[in-house]
Amino acid sequence: MNLQSFLWEYGAKVPGYDVRVVNEREARAAAGILGMLGMIVIFVGIGFNHTIVARVYLAFLFLDFTARVISPNYAPSLLLGKFFVQNQKPEYVSGLQKRFAWTMGWFISLPMVWWFVIHWDITFYKVLICVLCLLFTFLESAFSICVGCKFYKVFTKLDPVHCPGGICEVRTKEPIQMFNPVQKVIAALTMIGLVVGTYLFIANSEPKTFFGEFLHEAVLTDAQLQKKKDEAYEREAERAFADDDEDW
Structure with a gap:
């Protein structure tokens, strides 16, 4: 060859x-x-x-x-x-x-x-x-x-x-391949629902695995990530103060 x-x-x-x-x-x-x-x-x-x-x-x-x-x-x-x-x-x-x-x-x-x-x-x-x-x-x-x-x-x-x-x-498309207005609305709402639902689930659910954490951080903005870190820091601080009060 x-x-x-x-x-x-x-x-x-x-x-x-x-x-x-x-x-x-x-x-x-x-x-x-x-x-x-x-x-x-x-x-x-x-x-x-x-x-x-x-x-x-x-x-x-x-x-x-x-x-x-x-x-x-x-x-x-x-x-x-x-x-x-x-x-x-x-x-x-x-x-x-x-x-x-x-x-x-x-x-x-x-x-x-x-x-x-x-x-x-x-x-x-x-x-x-x-x-x-x-x-x-x-x-x-x-x-x-x-x-x-x-x-x-x-x-x-x-x-x-x-x-x-x-x-x-x-x-040209056959009649069975065409969308009527109702079908267009249903298809569009389904696609939007899938995309928005997936994003909201990943962004708002507490990740349980490394990969979940990976995806969770990937969809958040820098401001959202910083807010989460601040909230985590505040929870840790409150927990530390609570432990100190119990010790006393």
Whole structure:
């Protein structure tokens, strides 16, 4: 295989398609598997206070994306996804734009190997990047939204073809895809409720774990954090005075 074929001949040749393609169903299944494993890693890390599961997962993530960039035929998560959807009708999408998206994933996972696998050094912004990766896997598995594919045209100046759900082709929405005014209000209120409710819970609940404390401090402003410290100091002072009175 020469360099040109490696760069441009990515995916499988399927009759009826003018470009090489990959099976979007396998890609979505693989994204769901990676997202599920990521959530398990978070819960195990919080519940058992272990870092080894996160290190193994992130090392696996890096190796998986490396395999994807080279060839989709031997990436572990894609093979697992292929196993689960092997009896479903394939949905073919252009291989090059999926490879571009997975290359972006590889570049995101690369620093994680140093931050968390080789040299464990957790900070809010580093964790935020991990959460961003999980968000991307969720969007792809749940809604077939490939965020990296959307950057394909921006960076390559090439028009994407055979996109997931046919969004690259010019078309009008079917009536069942349209929102009436009541549906718009319900959807908007649901989204606002989820965002505001999550924020209020994290900001006002007393954290019980390190990760909870981490999130709690992340959503508060500097003034709110200082107020909490002042209140904690006052409670400690009152407790100390109460202990002194009991001693007397």
